[in-house]
Amino acid sequence: MRRVIVFNSVSVDGYFVDAKGDMGWAHTMDPEFGAFVQDNASTGGGELLFGRVTYEMMAGYWPTPMAMKNDPIVARGMNELPKIVFSRTLDTASWNNTRLLKGDPAAEVRKLKSAPGGDMVIMGSGSIVSLLAREGLVDEYQLVIVPVALGKGRTLFDGVKDRLGLKLVRSRVFKNGNVFLCYQPRG
DSSP states (O other): OOOEEEEEEEETTSOSEETTSOOGGGOOOOHHHHHHHHHHHHHOOSEEEEEHHHHHHHHHHTTSHHHHHHOHHHHHHHHHSOEEEEOSSOSOOOSTTEEEEOSOHHHHHHHHHHSSSOOEEEESOHHHHHHHHHTTOOOEEEEEEESOOOSSEEOTTTTOOSOOOEEEEEEEEOTTSOEEEEEEEOO
16 A cells, blocks of 8 residues: 655744745755755655645746756656645646646545555645644654744644654754654554
8 A cells, every 4th residue: 555655844843834834944955964855856756745835836946947957856856756736726737747636635645545656745735734644644754853943834733633643763863953753653
């Protein structure tokens, strides 16, 4: 069965976007962390899942010449991997290798998990993450804790009403202060 993996940067006070919905604070690159990101992008495979807002942000950057110049390995992976965007408002999804799904994301992910293929990775897309977390459909949470406090913003778990027990399965500390934590649901 295919797995659903969440990969997101989070501030030390628990937000994945700031009060204005921006994620720019999360880009604390240095050679060591950059190599980690490139390795993830080049060995991941599978399929990317997005909500509309994150999809539009990613589709506005990764296919550009600037992205290819700044980070060619990640750009190649982002552009070549198959992608799904969940949206009830978009009419088309024009980014290379993207399918638009308008149905209930939880029902669609249940079908996708039982279909053949590699893991599915969600980046950003907080409303999709919290919905799938509530439904017990996330198999792994890969969180990069960035050494910044935002004060306000949105958490990945907005709307999760019941306790979500997690167990730490991997971790790594980077010289730039980022900490990678990989959790799987308990039970």
